[in-house]
Every structure is written in structure tokens, then in C-alpha cells.
Amino acid sequence: MAATPDAVRELLRQMSPNVRRAWNHRAVGMQLKPRIIFDYELLYLEKGELRLRIEDLLHTLVPGDILLLKPGVEHEFIGSSGECWMPHIHFDVLDDASFEDVPVNFKTRAECSEAEARLIRPDHLGSVLGLPDVIRIGGHGEIHRLLMKLIHAYDRRDAAFIVLQKSLVLHILHLLLTGLEAQHKAHLSLHEKTLEQAVNFIVDHYNRTVSLEELSKLACLSVFHFSRLFKEKFGLSPHQFQIRQRMEKAKGFMIYGRRSLTAIAEEVGYGSVYAFSKAFKQAEGMSPRQYIRAYLGE
Template identity: 60%
Template sequence: MEALSISKKTLLLKLSPNVRRAWNHRVPEMRLQSRFIFDYELLYLEKGGLTIRIDNEIHIIKPGDIVLFKPGKEHEFIESSGECWMPHIHFDALNEENFEEVPINFKNRSECSEQEVRWIREDVLGNVLQIPDVIQIENHGEVLKTLQQLIHAYERRDLDFYILQKSLVLKLLYLIVKGLEASESNHLRVHHKSLDTVATLIMDRFDQTVLLEDLSKTAMLSVFHFSRLFKQKYGLTPHQFQMRYRIEKAKDLMIYSPLSVSAIAEKVGYGSVYAFSKAFKQIEGISPRKFIQTYTGVLDS
């Protein structure tokens, strides 16, 4: 697993959710006009079907799908099919001093006052944790079970609720993040062979410039998904992978051939000694000439 980024670790330490409302919403037909909300709304579709719009994207929601409506994002429920069971919660991800005075919003942005617009929370769950609007994960049953526990606790709201609700929302977020990670791992396994083919292509053409678009076509993925999966598998972007491989080839030539630094730079695909030296020092921490002197005892001329 990749090490936590500073921003992600900082957020995880700051998470202190507060539930604004929680309920089992069951209706024979579901429609909701365009609006945006100040907080988060997490909805699990237990039964029925929904067609929703979030910003400019239409989503068909089926049982087992989870929707995270995010602060400031316009959305609407266009239509439903069958009786809809939708346990869901409104919550703040971080502890906010004005939590109790901020209501659930049912208006669009043009109908809201400047004060109301200022109530919009920062979308830390989307921007930092990368949780998408629509979540499809294999462990959705665990999410439903925890969501039901939270709804029951909200309905009672005894003196211990403030501790319990924080722990249950944190558990929900944990289950979602782990579910998304598992989905990504499965997706990576599906494309394992094609990513290896691309890596071999990069190594075979290490002295050439291979466009990212061409690499993604070889992998039969979009540029975005190819770049993300390649880095997940190899820990480097395609460009970084090629640069590292070029430097490894250059090191072999420095140790085992009489070629000059300028000739080696050309052989491994660099247009100038300057560009090669800069890349080499960035990866190895020393200049090419210093490397030659250290490992061969010969000073390159």
C-alpha cells in the first residue's frame, strides 16, 4: 500500500463527523428538484431504482449502490422505478462550530443568500480521500448494516449518541475507502498483462519518445485510467519509468564501455548532455562524470 500523503494523513487525523439527520426514507415514488446542499449526504439504495443527476452527469442507481452527495454540487432526482428504500444521512465530515445552525438545504444556488452560500463545507472527502459521487463496492452490505445502526442510534439520541455517531460515520468512511481500494486492486489485476506489455514496450524503446496516448492505446485504456493503474502497479508514472530505465542503461554503458558521456547521452535518448546530466543527477544524486570516476576510477574526458 502506498504511504499516506501528508494531506490525506492530516485529514484522517482531523475527521470528527457530526450527523445532522439520519433516517430510513421509504417512498413509492422519488423525485427531487434541482438543489445543492451545504454538507454531505450519504445514501444507500436498498430497494428500487433511481435516475439522478449530479452536476452535468446522469447516473442510474441500482440496489447496493451508494451515493455521496457533496457540498455545493448541484443534483436532482429525475425519476424512480418501484418503491424506493433509501436509508441515508446528512453529516459534516469535520467538526464545525456552526454545525447546529446550518440546515439541510433544498434550494438551488440562485435562491440562496450570501450567508447560506458561506455555509457550504469544503469537500475534503472528494478532494483528499478521492471518494466518488457514486460508489459501487463489494462490501456494500457492511455499509448498509453500519448505516442502519447509525439511523437507530440517531432515532434514540441518548446521552452517548455524540460519541457513537462519530464512531459509526468513521466506520462508514473506513468501509467505503477499503471497498474502493479492493475494487481498484481487482481492476489492476484485470489489466496486469496489458500493463506489463506497456512496460516492455517502454524498455524496448527507451531511446525514443513514446507518447502517453500511444501507451494507453496499447493498454486499451483511457489516458487517465492507464496513468493511474500504471503508477499503482509500478510506483512510477510512465515517464518516470522510462527515465529510470534510461539511467540504468546509461550506468551500464558508463561502467562497461569506453563511450564518452555525450555519446552515452545520445544512446539513451537524450538530446543534449545537459538534459542527460540533469536527469542523471536527479535520480542518482551525483553527476555522470562523478559516477564514472567513482565506479571505474577513470575521469571522463
């Protein structure tokens, strides 16, 4: 079952990766007996051909492929062709006080003690974000560049490494997610420019109601086609997107501008403070005055 959007957002908010090991591994005749790992391993195949098994599925990796091994999932490297260049990292996706106590494992689950089995991390990247075991996406060269930068920093591990490694792993995960999303929504690329123009138009004209007909005409699409593509790309209908923009602008005016609610209502395109207050409460779950008091801690 797919994770809910709220679960996805909550995980993305909490992610604070820690790298356990980073290694630019090169080998001829690559083999690894069946095992599980307690954390994640992300491997980029830079050169060669690698054959492996993940549970009951066989895979052949070629240069540019990315392997994401999940916690507790049995796998083995069966063999390879030529010299394999395999820069990779072991990492946790959430910060954990026991990080230093978790080794890189080379045992099967049956061979692990009960204490070792308790070290297996939850698979958030697979169960919540839906990242597959083998990832093939465009622009993978940037992931390789970041991975090599991470390995270089890991070898030195200066005082700032703890910050750098988090930022690099988060950047890699962002590229994986956006790369996979681009594959799933390839048809959107045909209308990328016009959809961005429509969004920019909404943002620039937040203080008035922009009709669906006006936006679809701007995008040179039918109203139905434009509405469907817009929601698929941005997760909101054009009307919902406009409301969100208005509310965000209003919140900024309330906190930083200290204007009257009447002035703010007029600024963000509402005919009366009543209409604005009603829309704000529907969108934010509280009235404008309640929002101001909550923000100021009153």
C-alpha cells in the first residue's frame, strides 16, 4: 500500500542521514555471499557489469545503474564481467543515537543473533518513498559526482564532515526522487514550460482571481487538459494553488507587515475582511487573529 502524502512529507522533514562507510571499491570477479545489512547501501556502477540476487529476483547492473540495498533484505553478488568500479556508501536515513554501534553486516538473517537482528533499521526509503532496489534514471552522472565527493570527504572526516555528509546524501536522495518522478511523468515534460508559465502567472497575480479559462488559454491547452496536467504536476488544482499563494502572502503580511486585517484582505484580493477570514480559516484551520496570537505565543 502506498504511503500517504502526509507520511511522505513527515519523513522528508525528519531525514537526517549519517554515513557509516564510504568506499570507492574496485574489483575483478566481484562476488559476495548471501547476507543482509542493518542499514542502507547505495552503490553506483561506474564501470563493468555486475550480476546479483535480491531475495528471489536476479538483476544485471550496467554502468550508470544505481543499487539501493535495503535493511534486512537478503542479497548476494553472483559475479561480474570485467573490473567493476563500485563507489558506494552505507548510511542511515534518520539520526539515531546508536549509529556508532551498528556494523556493516556480512551474515544472513539466520546467522544473526537476536541482538544483531534488533539493529535492522526500518525501510523508510522503500516503504514510504517507494525507492526501488535498482534505479535507472537520467542525469545519474551528477549522483556519481556527489558520491565521489562524499567518499573523498569521508576519507578525511574533518570537523565539518558531519554537516557535509548530511547535505550530500540528501542531495543524492533528492536527485533519485526527482529522477524517478520525471520517468513516471514523462508526458508532463511536453508541457513543462507552459505549466511553469501558468504557475508564475498565479504567483505574480496573487491579489486577484485568475480564472481557469485564462490560465488554460495562457498554456494553449483545453480547460480539462490543463486542469488535469496542473494537478498532476503540482499536487493541487489551479484554484487550490491560488488560495495557497494568497494565504502565504497574507501570513507574511500579518507577521512582518503588521497591517490591519482589512488592509491585508484587500492586498490579497478579497472584497471584505469577512470573506478573507472565512477563506483563511478554511485553509489554515484557524482564524487570522488566532494565527497571529499563536505565532506571537500569546
